[in-house]
Amino acid sequence: MTKLSVNINKIATLRNARGHNRPHLLQVARDCERFGAQGITVHPRPDERHIRYQDVRDLKSIVTTELNVEGNPTPDFINLVREVRPEQVTLVPDAPDAITSNAGWDTIEHQIYLLGVVTELKTLGCRVSIFLDPNPAMVKAAVGTGTDRIELYTEAYAQQYHTDPAAAIAPYRTAAILAQELGIGLNAGHDLDLNNLAHLKQNLPSLEEVSIGHALVCDALYLGLENTIQLYRRQLV
Template sequence: MVQINLETVLSQFAAQYTLAHQILMTKLSVNVNKIATLRNARGGNNPNLVQVVRDCERFGAQGITVHPRPDERHITTEDVYRINEVCTTEFNIEGYPDARYLKFIEEVRPAQATLVPDPPEAITSNAGWDTVKNETMLRDIVQQIKSYGVRVSIFADPSEVIIEGAKKVGTDRIELYTEPFATGYASNPAAAVADYVTAGKLAKELGLGINAGHDLDLNNLKYLKEKLPFMDEVSIGHALVCDALYMGLENTIQMYLKQLK
């Protein structure tokens, strides 16, 4: 007669469940640019950006994202260093990799540096890198940032050629640019997500981590998560802050986290 040790079985099940949960868990990084925009509209320190960062983490956010543009129209140079002092989750600094940006990364050493191709005057990021055309430049920058012990993510369109190019330059992750998905989601979700599923599966096969961001909200996030369950992180700012005006920051963050479960 075979004896079963219930404690051992339960322990093994718990370990397998924990591993599966870690594999499928997608972190929510809150982009606080819009909070800084609101503060800058009147000067002073209301709302208090540092306190908002603390509260986002207290309410469940697993990361904080900033994009410090050269004109400082939202996140300022001082903000980057002050947030770094209080951030207890993963600090993600995104931006165009010019000398100013690379100085931030070298001095702050955030958990993640997300490289975006948009010029300084752009209102918001609106395309991913051409990783083939910019292969040499990106490879050099990725190597430099990695030498600081910082994880690198590259903003990328859902194209197999682009994803393969991202692998060649040595990045740790890609961040899928999701505006086209968000735009097409209302009329045809399956068609809107198709290229992202293909690109995501390829990235996973190549050993790249997968982030996503731009125009993700409470309407489309759950569907994207269902189709790309292995995403590592989503970065959300504009929609989340807009929702928080009606539902409150704590409740809104919890609602976004619910979409990722």
């Protein structure tokens, strides 16, 4: 079964809107796990507009499944990872002012840089995943970074899924098969929801983990958090 890691950035956004601790981020993380989440994902950004660096420290002490910390490996981010040592670090090349992640790494141009980052993170005991577009050349070059996994950036899949599911999944299936042949683990994330998730899972049999936040939190407003997590889990069987 593909694991579901729940991204709780949007919970932090809601909390920060009032300047207090409601909703209580740590309690939401505990409840997500209790309701069936197999991991908790956070993506702290330099301006801390949602997840704060202290949140990551606090989450490490209470998450009992796996903590996945996403981000651009700036010095501050790397220092945080050295301190917290999450189970997984997902490297994302987003600009400081990016609203959300919007592109994968160029693993050809940045291979040496990524190799250095991945090597250090693995010495800390972290599993490392690199955020990638479904480009075979980038998947092949990822091998040279020493990464454990890649995370396929699925926004393009989600946008095309409604009009042509077969065409939408094709490049992702190609990338997934190649990753499997190269011995790289496979994650996926971005704009996945209850409409498109099952199709992704059915066509990427080697998929190990998806991280989902925005759509899941939106669904939970109507369906309830426990029910929503269970509905997402069922798409991944």
